[in-house]
Amino acid sequence: MVFGETAKVFFLASGAAEGYSPLNAFDAALIQAGIGDFNLVKVSSIIPPGCKEVRPRSHPPGSVVPAAYAYIISDIPGEVVSAAVAAALPERETDAGLIMEYSARGHQQEAEEIVRNMAVEGMRIRGRGIKEIKSLAVEYKVQTIGAAVAAVVLWPYHEETDD
Amino acid sequence: MVFGETAKVFFLASGAAEGYSPLNAFDAALIQAGIGDFNLVKVSSIIPPGCKEVRPRSHPPGSVVPAAYAYIISDIPGEVVSAAVAAALPERETDAGLIMEYSARGHQQEAEEIVRNMAVEGMRIRGRGIKEIKSLAVEYKVQTIGAAVAAVVLWPYHEETDD
Amino acid sequence: MVFGETAKVFFLASGAAEGYSPLNAFDAALIQAGIGDFNLVKVSSIIPPGCKEVRPRSHPPGSVVPAAYAYIISDIPGEVVSAAVAAALPERETDAGLIMEYSARGHQQEAEEIVRNMAVEGMRIRGRGIKEIKSLAVEYKVQTIGAAVAAVVLWPYHEETDD
Numbered sequence: 001m002v003f004g005e006t007a008k009v010f011f012l013a014s015g016a017a018e019g020y021s022p023l024n025a026f027d028a029a030l031i032q033a034g035i036g037d038f039n040l041v042k043v044s045s046i047i048p049p050g051c052k053e054v055r056p057r058s059h060p061p062g063s064v065v066p067a068a069y070a071y072i073i074s075d076i077p078g079e080v081v082s083a084a085v086a087a088a089l090p091e092r093e094t095d096a097g098l099i100m101e102y103s104a105r106g107h108q109q110e111a112e113e114i115v116r117n118m119a120v121e122g123m124r125i126r127g128r129g130i131k132e133i134k135s136l137a138v139e140y141k142v143q144t145i146g147a148a149v150a151a152v153v154l155w156p157y158h159e160e161t162d163d
Numbered sequence: 164m165v166f167g168e169t170a171k172v173f174f175l176a177s178g179a180a181e182g183y184s185p186l187n188a189f190d191a192a193l194i195q196a197g198i199g200d201f202n203l204v205k206v207s208s209i210i211p212p213g214c215k216e217v218r219p220r221s222h223p224p225g226s227v228v229p230a231a232y233a234y235i236i237s238d239i240p241g242e243v244v245s246a247a248v249a250a251a252l253p254e255r256e257t258d259a260g261l262i263m264e265y266s267a268r269g270h271q272q273e274a275e276e277i278v279r280n281m282a283v284e285g286m287r288i289r290g291r292g293i294k295e296i297k298s299l300a301v302e303y304k305v306q307t308i309g310a311a312v313a314a315v316v317l318w319p320y321h322e323e324t325d326d
Numbered sequence: 327m328v329f330g331e332t333a334k335v336f337f338l339a340s341g342a343a344e345g346y347s348p349l350n351a352f353d354a355a356l357i358q359a360g361i362g363d364f365n366l367v368k369v370s371s372i373i374p375p376g377c378k379e380v381r382p383r384s385h386p387p388g389s390v391v392p393a394a395y396a397y398i399i400s401d402i403p404g405e406v407v408s409a410a411v412a413a414a415l416p417e418r419e420t421d422a423g424l425i426m427e428y429s430a431r432g433h434q435q436e437a438e439e440i441v442r443n444m445a446v447e448g449m450r451i452r453g454r455g456i457k458e459i460k461s462l463a464v465e466y467k468v469q470t471i472g473a474a475v476a477a478v479v480l481w482p483y484h485e486e487t488d489d
């Protein structure tokens with residue numbers, strides 16, 4: 001997959017963890033999410049037409065992989081932080097879908113509800129029907145330094161879907 | 164276009180809009196700018212030698228596209244926010260040009276003037292003459308949650324210029 | 327190098343400079359680091375298995391290049407700011423290594439020590455031995471507006487190592 005191309009499959013992932021520093025906490029959360037050995041490139045945030053969900057993939061390590069993600073890092077002991085993503089898939093296969101990301105203090109149930117509403121709203125202003133919304137959220141209660149991350153990975157390899 | 168390659172054409176785009184959430188406002192501003200269905204990848208911020216301006220492009224949806232952009236999101240009703248970009252094109256075709264981005268509270272005229280000065284300064288410290296500066300700015304008066312975005316899109320497709 | 331591929335070589339770079347605006351200071355710091363004419367794409371932050379360090383490269387201008395980097399911009403005259411990166415290379419050639427980035431007020435010696443500890447910790451939680459840690463840091467005493475940047479550039483070209 002090169003610049004100007006579109007991903008054919010995607011997957012959702014989330015994780016949360018403690019860390020030695022803020023960046024280590026983010027890194028550990030990525031590891032928990034199963035995507036800690038990628039070179040993630042942040043994108044704004046479209047599911048290409050026909051792009052299908054697959055089970056999470058993890059290899060090869062170090063590969064450069066586009067992803068839309070939300071994260072939150074906190075160093076306030078006892079604080080609960082959450083990250084969530086939603087992927088709205090279009091009714092019409094020729095339309096693009098949409099990814100929304102959200103992170104905040106508070107619980108994952110609220111974060112997931114908010115990010116799903118964001119995805120609904122993003123499709124509404126595009127005038128596109130929604131076939132289905134895939135979403136994933138995670139929460140974490142900080143001990144010393146903690147992070148939560150949720151991602152939609154646009155898998156850049158040419159491969160079949162799982163089914 | 165792959166990593167390690169250069170874009171052959173670019174275009175400027177800007178937009179501003181209201182949104183259901185801060186990210187929805189940003190998303191709506193991208194839609195207004197005509198680039199709401201891309202997976203934008205933020206880059207720091209060079210016009211490759213020989214890269215030409217073209218009219219804005221918009222397809223295919225979901226493709227991964229490098230862009231330099233500025234944005235600002237505000238939830239202060241009545242606040243005016245602006246985003247601006249400038250692309251300084253070099254006198255010598257074999258030199259690289261430069262993109263600068265700027266966003267702030269205030270009006271687009273000031274933002275555009277500032278970003279143009281930033282581009283002049285960036286070329287000056289490189290010791291390069293300027294053939295022309297292309298710039299674009301947009302302002303937005305926030306109702307509830309609003310965003311403004313200005314972008315230089317490095318179009319990753321192999322294609323001819325408009326002329 | 328395309329999305330889904332891995333870099334074969336990397337190099338470290340750092341720089342610091344004064345600028346006309348915050349973004350100009352960052353841009354000038356990139357120039358000082360020898361990477362001011364790239365379209366850098368920020369990645370999170372893996373050294374692929376077998377990826378080797380090389381001497382810094384600089385051409386062609388405007389090419390899109392993945393990099394992990396830390397930066398800090400300050401407009402407080404007299405403030406000392408530092409940026410640092412560390413690349414932990416694995417004992418086993420088939421394992422991935424890790425990049426950590428850190429920036430803060432203060433001196434480069436502390437920043438470099440912290441970022442090296444961050445890299446050690448990141449490898450520890452992955453259960454991987456460390457063969458060597460490459461690190462680089464830079465500090466800058468701000469006059470009016472200053473920036474410091476440190477980067478690990480994942481060189482996207484197919485080429486041999488220096489030796």
